[in-house]
Amino acid sequence: MKQKKYWGILLLSGCLTLSMATLAWTEDGEGEGHERHERGFLHQAADIGPITNKAYKTECSACHFAYPAGFLPERSWVKIMNNLDDHFGENAELNDKTRLVITDYLRTHAADRLPNRFSRSMLRSVDAGATPLRISETSYFRHKHREIPARMVTGNPKVGSFSNCLSCHSGADNGSFDEHSVTIPGFRQWED
Ligand code: HEC
Ligand code: HEC
Incomplete structure (x- = not known):
């Protein structure tokens, strides 16, 4: 019994530390220097989520x-x-x-x-x-989206307008907008 409780507490404090870490880096600005921290496991937990x-x-x-x-x-x-x-x-x-x-x-x-x-x-x-x-x-x-030229959006019959999120963000239906899984139809894989 005692053993179980110990693990429970350990797990709980682990979760707390993780969620605090998430809060800490989401407070960061949008500066490019922070992009690195937005990847990996913590990133997943912070996605916008499906409808x-x-x-x-x-x-x-x-x-x-x-x-x-x-x-x-x-x-x-x-x-x-x-x-x-x-x-x-x-x-x-x-x-x-x-x-x-x-x-x-x-x-x-x-x-x-x-x-x-x-x-x-x-x-x-x-x-x-x-x-x-x-x-x-x-x-x-x-x-x-400032780096995406108009020819890939309004000038692109497969996209039409920026309102058409799903055409480029193929994971959007699952609430995933990760900039590393974007493809603009008719163009090569988007690279920053
Ligand atoms: C009869 C068609 C129609 C239906 C149904 C509809 N919309 Fe729209 N919606 C539009 C059109 C047209 C636009 C403008 C798209 C564009 O500019 O390319 C739009 C745009 C939007 C935008 C802005 C997208 C952007 O550019 O950021 C939002 C938000 C939105 N709709 C929400 C809703 C919600 C919420 C509902 C359900 C209650 C809804 N729409 C149902 C036609 C529709
Ligand atoms: C023409 C293709 C295209 C369309 C349409 C588009 N996006 Fe994007 N989006 C991109 C690209 C490419 C990036 C990555 C930009 C970069 O890294 O320079 C991006 C980045 C993003 C990001 C930031 C992702 C991150 O990891 O920081 C969000 C959020 C986003 N888009 C949401 C949307 C939403 C919501 C819509 C629809 C209202 C939309 N996008 C429509 C191409 C598109």
Whole structure:
């Protein structure tokens, strides 16, 4: 019995140390010098994660990839969900019940609710008074994609626009946006 307890405590303190380490390096800035720390085991634990809500996945992937909630602050999702009749030039209206279920999911999984390195960086890049409606127009997004020329995006029929995350991030459906598993269709493996 005693033996078991000892191992339990050891395991618990191991987990605590690990999660503290995760917190410590996610506080780091986005500077290139820190990129090295973002790889490996700890990195996995800090990914944005897959979409876990069926209604969201079904309804909001009819026209495009269902964007992970962790890429926008809660107030952005609320604004998007309150204006579905005029959604980027389309009508994406839902019945009240489905709309509420999806809004609730997006709010509870928004960038300000989930501590992972992407969401933290995203939040830092959005002004407190701003409510962006597009992930692709935030400074964090622009910063991460600044080296990609237009011919690979808007000039690329297999991509079309930056809103088409899945075309380049093949793991995006599983919540994986690792810059080391990106391929731009029609071009060689992306290298930094
Ligand atoms: C009827 C089609 C349609 C449906 C259904 C739809 N959308 Fe969209 N959505 C669009 C279009 C069109 C754009 C703009 C895409 C572009 O510029 O390439 C867009 C863009 C977005 C963006 C911004 C993407 C970026 O550039 O960062 C978000 C966020 C978004 N939609 C959320 C949702 C959510 C949440 C739902 C479900 C409630 C939803 N959409 C359902 C058509 C749709
Ligand atoms: C044209 C292809 C393309 C599209 C479309 C695209 N990305 Fe990217 N993305 C990249 C590339 C390439 C990188 C790596 C950039 C670098 O390392 O210089 C990247 C990097 C990222 C990163 C940083 C990854 C890391 O490990 O730090 C995130 C997060 C990301 N993209 C999210 C998105 C989201 C969300 C969308 C859709 C709204 C999207 N991307 C659309 C090509 C794309």
